[in-house]
Amino acid sequence: MKTVYSPDHAAHAGHWEVARGAMVPCFEKPIRAEYVRARVEEVGLGEIVLPKVWSMETARKVHDPAYLAFLGKAWDMWAAEGNHTSALPMTWPVRGLRNDVPPECIEGLLGFYSMDAGASITAGTWKAVKASMDCALTAAEIVAGGARAAFALCRPPGHHSGPAFMGGYCFINNASVAAQWFRDQGAARVAILDVDYHHGNGTQDIFYERGDVFVANIHGDPKTEYPYFLGHADETGRGAGEGCNVNYPLPFGTAWDTWSLALDAACDRAEAFGAEVIVVSLGVDTFERDPISAFKLKTADYPKMGARIAKLGKPTLFVFEGGYAVDEIGVNAVGVLTGFEG
Numbered sequence: 001m002k003t004v005y006s007p008d009h010a011a012h013a014g015h016w017e018v019a020r021g022a023m024v025p026c027f028e029k030p031i032r033a034e035y036v037r038a039r040v041e042e043v044g045l046g047e048i049v050l051p052k053v054w055s056m057e058t059a060r061k062v063h064d065p066a067y068l069a070f071l072g073k074a075w076d077m078w079a080a081e082g083n084h085t086s087a088l089p090m091t092w093p094v095r096g097l098r099n100d101v102p103p104e105c106i107e108g109l110l111g112f113y114s115m116d117a118g119a120s121i122t123a124g125t126w127k128a129v130k131a132s133m134d135c136a137l138t139a140a141e142i143v144a145g146g147a148r149a150a151f152a153l154c155r156p157p158g159h160h161s162g163p164a165f166m167g168g169y170c171f172i173n174n175a176s177v178a179a180q181w182f183r184d185q186g187a188a189r190v191a192i193l194d195v196d197y198h199h200g201n202g203t204q205d206i207f208y209e210r211g212d213v214f215v216a217n218i219h220g221d222p223k224t225e226y227p228y229f230l231g232h233a234d235e236t237g238r239g240a241g242e243g244c245n246v247n248y249p250l251p252f253g254t255a256w257d258t259w260s261l262a263l264d265a266a267c268d269r270a271e272a273f274g275a276e277v278i279v280v281s282l283g284v285d286t287f288e289r290d291p292i293s294a295f296k297l298k299t300a301d302y303p304k305m306g307a308r309i310a311k312l313g314k315p316t317l318f319v320f321e322g323g324y325a326v327d328e329i330g331v332n333a334v335g336v337l338t339g340f341e342g
């Protein structure tokens with residue numbers, strides 16, 4: 001299968017994130033995408049192509065246009081105040097505070113448009129975020145053009161980003177933009193299968209009240225795992241979307257024997273939904289040696305994951321999300337893709 005990759009991802013390189021009360025170097029760093037790209041070449045997965053440059057039209061259907069405008073100007077506003085290191089939010093409109101009056105200063109806007117301090121903005125962030133979305137859309141177009149599958153090597157990732165907020169290393173929800181694009185191209189029903197270790201709260205949020213895009217998530221139980229405030233099993237969709245969302249929260253230490261049962265169930269649900277296209281939010285932070293996660297998937301499990309998804313027999317777009325064990329990130333991510341190809 002083809003891989004869509006842009007070197008522009010490297011323009012986004014945050015300095016710090018907060019972990020265990022300390023500033024530590026960002027786990028989500030440029031070398032991740034380079035290792036995956038190198039592995040794609042090593043196994044001869046297929047051609048690696050650059051993304052086309054897309055308009056923001058589709059993104060504006062899943063994100064608030066004002067939020068997208070904020071992303072485009074945040075660094076300039078931050079730098080105008082004499083700042084040189086990554087822009088990070090520090091104040092959020094939680095319960096009891098107002099969230100109906102957008103602030104007019106960058107520090108306020110950072111909190112208004114974020115869920116945490118995990119998505120730092122640097123001088124090159126917008127360029128990378130836009131290229132990441134372009135990778136997803138270009139790979140979607142390859143699938144719509146008749147390919148059985150394509151791989152969008154997106155960086156930064158997207159699945160924590162919701163209608164009007166960034167967070168969890170994510171800015172634009174690449175998988176959601178791609179799913180929306182498939183809908184606009186005439187696919188009546190699209191399924192998003194999110195296998196990243198963390199619940200894809202942004203994707204769930206975006207499609208929660210829609211009956212045309214089914215969202216399934218397999219992830220660390222939010223009772224004890226980031227993002228903590230979404231991803232429980234009783235979240236099944238609302239209104240027209242009732243029954244079109246399913247969560248499989250799993251405990252620390254979950255290995256392939258149990259994880260794969262959730263994948264089977266999620267695939268069955270996507271099939272029953274009548275999905276014409278599958279979008280996979282492909283995070284490999286389920287790996288046993290991932291530095292911020294706690295599942296126990298092994299390298300040999302990733303091809304099995306790909307093979308199970310292939311059994312759906314549907315055109316499939318893989319969108320890269322998380323995975324922080326950088327030494328193994330390429331082998332594991334590309335393992336899913338070679339397993340899919342059989």
Ligand code: SP5
Pocket residue numbers: 019118157158159160168169170196198226283285292293294321322323
């Ligand atoms: C795309 C993606 O994978 N984003 C993940 C963002 C996670 N950010 C918070 C990480 C908190 C890590 N806590 C470590 C405790 C280990 N149990």
Ligand code: ZN
Pocket residue numbers: 196197198283285321322323
């Ligand atoms: Zn993750």
